[in-house]
Amino acid sequence: MDEYTLPLPLITTLSKVFWDGCRENKLLYQHCKDCGRVIFFPKHLCPDCMGHNLEWLESQGKGRIDTFTVTYEGAPPAFMGVTPYCVAIIRMDEGYRMMSNIVECDFDELECEMPVEVAFVPVTEEITLPKFRPARG
Amino acid sequence: MESIRGKTAIVGIGEVPTGIYPERSFVEQAVAVSEAAILDAGIGKDEIDTVIPILAVANPIDNANMVCSWMVEEMGLGKTCKANFVCGSGGSSSANSLKTAMGLILTGLSKAVLVVHSDRLGTGLDMGAAIAQFAVVSMSQEYEIPYGFSQLALAGFLQQRYMYDTGTTERQIASVVETLRKWAALNPNALLRELRTAEEVLASKMISSPVRKRMMNKLADGASAFIVTSAERARELTDRPAYVLGVGSRCTNFTATEGQGDFYQNWTPAADDAYAMAGIGPADIDVAELYDAFPTFILISMELVGLCGKGEAGKFFEEGHAAPGGKLPVTTNGGMMAQGHTGAGGGVAVLVEAARQVMGKAGERQVPDVKYALDTASGGIGMDFHVGILGNEV
Ligand SMILES: [Zn+2]
Numbered sequence: 001m002d003e004y005t006l007p008l009p010l011i012t013t014l015s016k017v018f019w020d021g022c023r024e025n026k027l028l029y030q031h032c033k034d035c036g037r038v039i040f041f042p043k044h045l046c047p048d049c050m051g052h053n054l055e056w057l058e059s060q061g062k063g064r065i066d067t068f069t070v071t072y073e074g075a076p077p078a079f080m081g082v083t084p085y086c087v088a089i090i091r092m093d094e095g096y097r098m099m100s101n102i103v104e105c106d107f108d109e110l111e112c113e114m115p116v117e118v119a120f121v122p123v124t125e126e127i128t129l130p131k132f133r134p135a136r137g
Numbered sequence: 138m139e140s141i142r143g144k145t146a147i148v149g150i151g152e153v154p155t156g157i158y159p160e161r162s163f164v165e166q167a168v169a170v171s172e173a174a175i176l177d178a179g180i181g182k183d184e185i186d187t188v189i190p191i192l193a194v195a196n197p198i199d200n201a202n203m204v205c206s207w208m209v210e211e212m213g214l215g216k217t218c219k220a221n222f223v224c225g226s227g228g229s230s231s232a233n234s235l236k237t238a239m240g241l242i243l244t245g246l247s248k249a250v251l252v253v254h255s256d257r258l259g260t261g262l263d264m265g266a267a268i269a270q271f272a273v274v275s276m277s278q279e280y281e282i283p284y285g286f287s288q289l290a291l292a293g294f295l296q297q298r299y300m301y302d303t304g305t306t307e308r309q310i311a312s313v314v315e316t317l318r319k320w321a322a323l324n325p326n327a328l329l330r331e332l333r334t335a336e337e338v339l340a341s342k343m344i345s346s347p348v349r350k351r352m353m354n355k356l357a358d359g360a361s362a363f364i365v366t367s368a369e370r371a372r373e374l375t376d377r378p379a380y381v382l383g384v385g386s387r388c389t390n391f392t393a394t395e396g397q398g399d400f401y402q403n404w405t406p407a408a409d410d411a412y413a414m415a416g417i418g419p420a421d422i423d424v425a426e427l428y429d430a431f432p433t434f435i436l437i438s439m440e441l442v443g444l445c446g447k448g449e450a451g452k453f454f455e456e457g458h459a460a461p462g463g464k465l466p467v468t469t470n471g472g473m474m475a476q477g478h479t480g481a482g483g484g485v486a487v488l489v490e491a492a493r494q495v496m497g498k499a500g501e502r503q504v505p506d507v508k509y510a511l512d513t514a515s516g517g518i519g520m521d522f523h524v525g526i527l528g529n530e531v
Contacts, residue, residue, distance in 0.1 A: 009279050010282075041395075067294040069289075069294055071345040072344060072346070074287065076285060082285070087286050087290045089294060097394050099281045113301075129283060129284075
């Protein structure tokens with residue numbers, strides 16, 4: 001593949017689990033076994049009960065667009081060459097939110113509450129970004 | 138606990154014109170506004186025993202030097218000052234520095250506090266560096282930055298969802314800009330003083346949908362300062378101080394992804410705390426100095442602090458009620474969209490403007506008979522929600 005020039009995610013011992021999952025086309029999130037809280041972004045302890053008894057679960061990869069924007073200008077410097085692009089907040093069916101890009105979609109058709117599904121996009125050997133497209137199923 | 142309502146007051150304010158001033162150094166601005174605030178208060182500078190500079194972002198060396206008591210030396214406070222420390226919470230640094238000053242005064246640890254902000258976002262950093270800086274701060278490096286998120290995208294998020302939820306039109310949102318320009322035209326310290334109609338705003342190009350170019354704030358150089366002291370001392374200094382009648386706040390999140398839940402609802406409990414302390418309600422407010430950054434921030438907060446009904450803020454602006462002569466003037470300095478965005482100074486500027494209106498010193502844009510002014514502030518990507526109420530009598 002062409003050399004990827006956009007910013008890559010910061011890899012920490014915690015985020016590595018998530019990004020390793022993405023490389024295998026698995027969208028992971030955390031779940032607190034003590035209080036049941038669904039957790040994302042991944043945390044070192046449960047933000048509700050401060051418990052450390054966290055497990056990773058696999059999402060079905062489906063959700064709805066909570067809100068979105070199509071950036072034409074004023075993008076972060078690294079992204080200036082890839083405008084226009086859509087950034088969105090997605091409310092996942094499992095009850096957490098994540099940020100991503102909406103792809104494979106005519107931007108004029110985007111709207112809040114549109115159902116979307118994950119589309120894994122490998123960008124380097126190590127990193128596969130979980131993007132989203134309008135739900136097909 | 139005994140109420141702290143009206144036990145402290147802002148007694149002096151200082152500000153230099155906000156704009157593009159390549160020849161005006163960081164410390165020159167800071168000294169000018171500190172001097173102006175001291176003279177405005179009519180207080181002896183040897184009474185200032187605490188200095189709280191507010192976090193500057195354009196140049197980390199300037200900020201580090203403020204940490205290291207630069208202002209204490211420049212203002213010659215070294216014989217009487219007891220403490221200097223920087224307060225930093227982005228756009229809400231204004232509210233947090235005021236609360237810190239109140240605490241020091243109410244406990245007797247301090248007699249008078251100088252809060253001073255200076256920054257040079259207009260000329261102190263180049264445009265590329267400015268965009269780069271705002272592209273990484275207050276965001277998750279693991280889960281947000283890889284998707285091209287930015288502060289501008291955040292403005293798009295908020296406006297998109299707000300329009301979806303409330304049916305507010307793009308023209309109504311553009312009328313916020315029209316209104317702020319009308320205020321800025323009356324503010325000699327504002328950068329963008331020419332009028333701009335809603336139609337002109339709507340004709341500008343799309344930047345990050347649905348935010349258009351003329352809905353964006355403008356980075357600028359600027360500085361402002363204020364002096365806080367006890368109500369007793371305030372009464373000796375002036376017959377019209379700006380008493381701090383109520384404060385309330387919530388601090389909720391770091392990232393926009395977290396905040397995009399129902400976190401903005403926290404404007405309401407923050408305001409409720411401030412109203413309860415002040416012993417008044419939203420109907421009593423004579424002027425609202427609402428923190429802006431982008432038009433939708435004003436509309437969302439205006440509704441949630443109770444100044445108009447849910448989904449009605451856009452109409453309120455479009456009908457001219459927030460403009461000069463309107464029934465509830467809003468952000469009478471022009472805000473960051475018209476006075477100019479000086480970093481954390483955007484919040485300081487609206488707090489200073491609230492004090493200015495209460496003290497009756499707002500010149501051409503003075504709102505008649507201001508008894509109560511409400512001000513708001515928010516830092517990061519909407520990480521916290523601060524509401525203050527100033528009044529001219531206890
Ligand atoms: Zn838990």
